[in-house]
Amino acid sequence: MTNPALPSGYDVVVLGGGVAGCVLAARLSEDPGRSVCLVEAGPDYGPRQQDWPRKVLNARALPRDDVWERHTAFYRIRARVLGGSSCINGAWNTWGSHADHAEWTRAGGDRWSAAALEPYRLKAVERMGLRTPPDDELSAWASAALVAARELGHQEVDMGACGLPGYGRPLINAVDGLRFNAAFAYLDPATRSRPNLTILGGALVDRLDVRAGRVHGARVVLDGERTTLTAGTYVLASGTFGSPAVLLRSGVGPAGDLKENGIHCEVELPGVGANLSDQPGVFMPLSPTAGLNAALAAKEADGKLYVSRMLVRAASEYCPDGAWDLHLLPTAGPPLFGSLPPGEYEAGISAFLMKPLSRGHVRLRSADPLEPPEIDPAFLTDPDGRDVAVLRSGLEKAQALAGAMRALAAPADGAPPHALSDAELRGRVGTYWHPVGTCAMGPAGDPRAVVDGQGAVHGVENLRIADASVLPTVPAANTQLPVLAAAEMLADALRA
Ligand SMILES: Cc1cc2nc3c(=O)[nH]c(=O)nc-3n(C[C@H](O)[C@H](O)[C@H](O)COP(=O)(O)OP(=O)(O)OC[C@H]3O[C@@H](n4cnc5c(N)ncnc54)[C@H](O)[C@@H]3O)c2cc1C
Incomplete structure (x- = not known):
């Protein structure tokens, strides 16, 4: 009333x-x-x-x-x-x-x-x-990822609705950039x-x-x-x-x-x-070929370079049937942090842990509203280490996706992220916000x-x-x- x-x-x-x-x-x-x-x-x-x-x-x-x-x-x-x-x-x-x-x-x-x-x-x-992004908003990287996901046996799904694991295009709330x-x-x-x-x-x-x-x-x-x-x-x-x-x-x-x-x-x-509870993730960097860099530069010149327009909902072995606990997110474009010389771009695939068990907290540092609170997301801290295991499974799946896209980007130097130690993985963890x-x-x-x-x-x-x-x-x-x-x-x- x-x-x-x-x-x-x-x-x-x-x-x-x-x-x-x-x-x-x-x-x-x-x-x-x-x-x-x-x-x-x-x-x-x-x-x-x-x-x-x-x-x-x-x-x-x-x-x-x-x-x-x-x-x-x-x-x-x-x-x-x-x-x-x-x-x-x-x-x-x-x-x-x-x-x-x-x-x-x-x-x-x-x-x-x-x-x-x-x-x-x-x-x-x-x-x-909200709208589904059309083909001309896809970068060469996103288009290749759609094809690769299909080749790997993932189903195409409606990302904006309750459904099944699979790949597709998220709905966008942006028009003309x-x-x-x-x-x-x-x-x-x-x-x-x-x-x-x-x-x-x-x-x-x-x-x-x-x-x-x-x-x-x-x-x-x-x-x-x-x-x-x-x-x-x-x-x-x-x-x-x-x-x-x-x-x-x-x-x-x-x-x-x-x-x-x-x-x-x-x-x-x-x-x-x-x-x-927040969703941690790890970015797997790859080395774009000259061809991919050129395609991304052309999109940028047209004003149509979006860092990503597709993702894959994937399930680890810990996930209940019919659900998914991972997002695999291929991205290519100007780096989120730092910068690169003109004509060069960052490309890679992130694996995000969508259903973390770890729990953090928000606490006050003082009663002053101007003082930011203490925020601890406690990423990857669940006592049995399941969150690390699921994330590692996601990185293996990201590696498989990258393998199907290797004509556009080669593996970066060093050990692949899924082979890193738990401590190294924790050191590279980011968030989906x-x-x-x-x-x-x-x-x-x-x-x-x-x-x-x-x-x-x-x-x-x-x-x-x-x-x-x-x-x-x-x-x-x-x-x-x-x-x-x-x-x-x-x-x-x-x-x-
Ligand atoms: C960098 C980033 C990227 C993200 N990307 C995506 C994405 O691509 N897709 C997606 O689905 N989600 C994304 N999210 C998450 C999504 O934006 C949030 O889930 C959503 O905004 C939550 O809505 P909310 O109303 O709870 O909080 P918010 O939208 O954050 O709103 C809280 C509001 O409260 C105000 N406020 C807080 N304290 C006070 C106070 N003391 N007095 C007055 N006002 C106050 C804040 O200023 C703010 O405007 C992202 C978030 C971030 C930060």
């Missing part, structure tokens, strides 16, 4: 204007009788592409300007801008397996099944303008013109005022001034690193950690900041659970969370489309 508008407040305040926050603000403000305020720490560049910095829009690179921390460990990179990480990400979209949905329904109920989420997935696909982010998709001029929607850019959420199991206000630093926003319902959407940090500063979390930071424990929830799980959903009796299947925070009456942090396990997918669909569903649950 809709709360009456408060004279000095809103019906709903959405805290964090990223992928999920944009969905929530747009959907919740569809009812003109509900006043909604969206609060984002980073800038709001507005609804028109021409007003955005070109660098942020460039879908051929991963921009690093509007981020929380510069010059930091790669796995800490996250956006600080209206539109969130959809403004700095790879702009491609895939969906997970039935095994992922089985995990989510066990934690959150039937609304998390593949069938129940399907209408929300379709809504997100439409609103984000420009990234179409969640702010464009959900906060278009018509949505922004709603009198019941307020958008605050440059507004840092410090903490929530939690007393007696209720939120009484959101303390925000807006244009350098401290202010308190009040609402009937508060929805956290500050992402996998931001949402637990806000909760912890608000006194909701593990009592011991709160005490260490001098924060009074209002609601003890040991799961806040625990259970961090899909962290989840730090405010995981689960039943109230589960000490690790932070929210229920509707995103309602256990023990706090009028507080919900609706971003990537609620997913208890990472899907065998890139997370943008699953987070968009989950936010669509959780917005509906809030309206019901």
Whole structure:
């Protein structure tokens, strides 16, 4: 039921204007009788592409300007801008397996099944303008990888839907090389013109005022001034690193950690900041032939060089039937880190571990909202070493794919990555940037659970969370489309 508008407040305040926050603000403000305020720490560049910095829009690179921390460990990179990480990400979209949905329904109920989420997935696909990239957006490397995957016996599959292992083209939210982010998709001029929607850019959420199991206000630093926003319902959407940090500063979390930071424990929830799960990967570099370099240079000259447009969902021997636990990602183009002389490119195949067992954490270093939290993804640390074994299996499969593409790139010098020692593999590990799980959903009796299947925070009456942090396990997918669909569903649950 809709709360009456408060004279000095809103019906709903959405805290964090990223992928999920944009969905929530747009959907919740569809009812003109509900006043909604969206609060984002980073800038709001507005609804028109021409007003955005070109660098942020460039879908051929991963921009690093509007981020929380510069010059930091790669796995800490996250956006600080209206539109969130959809403004700095790879702009491609895939969906997970039935095994992922089985995990989510066990934690959150039937609304998390593949069938129940399907209408929300379709809504997100439409609103984000997702499309399958045509042949002329494929580099010679991506085209060769499609052929090689077929020759190796993989099936062609729809990457944007729940299905089977196989190869295919992820759906893209970019047109003419420009990234179409969640702010464009959900906060278009018509949505922004709603009198019941307020958008605050440059507004840092410090903490929530939690007393007696209720939120009484959101303390925000807006244009350098401290202010308190009040609402009937508060929805956290500050992402996998931001949402637990806000909760912890608000006194909701593990009592011991709160005490260490001098924060009074209002609601003890040991799961806040625990259970961090991200997908590690290792890049297998190859040496492009002169022919491949020339083909990539010609594409770049045409303005159509995309680093990748295809991937393979593969299954290790540890994976349940019908699912996959690996992505093999062939890439070719300017290097992600560093640079090469003109006319030379980096080519290779990454293997990503999609269903890691290892779990890390997000913890506060202090109660100061300006101090970034401690983030430890704990890659490849599960006690039985299964994550390393699956990753090694992925690198063997990547090696086989590379073998089928050797006319375009030769093996690089040195031992192939799958033959490296465990310690060497750990030293080369990167991330797919899909962290989840730090405010995981689960039943109230589960000490690790932070929210229920509707995103309602256990023990706090009028507080919900609706971003990537609620997913208890990472899907065998890139997370943008699953987070968009989950936010669509959780917005509906809030309206019901
Ligand atoms: C470099 C990179 C590449 C990626 N590539 C892909 C890809 O190609 N495909 C894919 O599917 N996924 C990709 N992802 C993941 C995808 O972008 C995320 O899963 C998705 O953005 C998560 O949405 P979210 O709403 O949970 O968080 P976000 O989109 O990160 O939004 C969180 C928002 O909250 C704001 N916020 C945080 N704390 C506060 C605070 N205290 N006060 C106010 N505002 C706050 C942030 O500034 C941000 O705007 C990538 C991510 C990164 C970082």
